[in-house]
Amino acid sequence: MRTPKSVKSLEEFGRVRLSKSFFMRDFLHSEIANFYGKPNIPENPDLAIEVGKHLCVDLLEPLNATFGSVAVRSAYRSPAVNAFGNEKKLGCATNESNYAGHIWDHLDANGHKGATACMVVPWFADRYEKGADWRSLAYWIHNHLPYSALEFFPKLCAFNISWHEKPRRRIRSFIKPTSSLVDGEPVNPAVAHFYTDFPDFQHG
Numbered sequence: 001m002r003t004p005k006s007v008k009s010l011e012e013f014g015r016v017r018l019s020k021s022f023f024m025r026d027f028l029h030s031e032i033a034n035f036y037g038k039p040n041i042p043e044n045p046d047l048a049i050e051v052g053k054h055l056c057v058d059l060l061e062p063l064n065a066t067f068g069s070v071a072v073r074s075a076y077r078s079p080a081v082n083a084f085g086n087e088k089k090l091g092c093a094t095n096e097s098n099y100a101g102h103i104w105d106h107l108d109a110n111g112h113k114g115a116t117a118c119m120v121v122p123w124f125a126d127r128y129e130k131g132a133d134w135r136s137l138a139y140w141i142h143n144h145l146p147y148s149a150l151e152f153f154p155k156l157c158a159f160n161i162s163w164h165e166k167p168r169r170r171i172r173s174f175i176k177p178t179s180s181l182v183d184g185e186p187v188n189p190a191v192a193h194f195y196t197d198f199p200d201f202q203h204g
Helices: 007-014 031-036 045-067 079-087 122-129 134-144 189-195
Strands: 071-074 114-120 149-152 159-164 170-173 179-183
Touching: 031 079, 045 114, 045 122, 045 159, 122 134, 134 149, 134 159, 134 170, 134 179, 134 189
Parallel strands: 149 170
Antiparallel strands: 071 114, 114 159, 149 159, 170 179
C-alpha cells in the first residue's frame, strides 16, 4: 500500500482492520498532530499494518476481552510528528529510540519490527483511583501476555504497551515511587496474589 496522499486514500487506510475490535484509524489520533496541523500518516503503511496487527491481536484484544472496552491514549506517530514532539519537549523521545515503538513503520537500530500504544483500561483506572496498586495490572500482563515493554504513568494508570519481534519483557513505572519492576524475567506465578480478584483471562 502506498502512503496516503488524499483524503480518500487516508480514509481507506483508516478502514484497514487490524483485529476483531480495532481498525487502523483508532491509532492515528495525535494531539500534537492535531494542534500543530501536522499529518500523522505512515511512510510505510504496509509495515505499520503488519506490526499493528500483532499489537492488537496479541496484546490489545485479550485486554479488551478480559476487562471490557479499553481506550487508546496515543499510538502511532509519524517520524515528522515524533521529531517535532521531541524538539518541542512534548513528551516524545527521539526518533531513533521510538523506531519499532511509537513509530510503527520503521525498523529499530537492530533491524527489528515493533509497535507501541498508550492504553487505559477503564475497569482498572476506576480501581486505581480508589487506591489499587498499579503493580497488580503490571503483573497480570506480565503473566498473561507476550508483551515486550510496559511503562506506567500516574494519570489514569495509563501505560505504554509494546509488541516487538524480539520481546524484552521489561516493566517500569513513572508512578511514585518510580521503579523498574521487571527486566527480562519469565512468567512468575509467585506474584499472582497481586491480581486474585481480576476477571478470568479471555483470549479475545
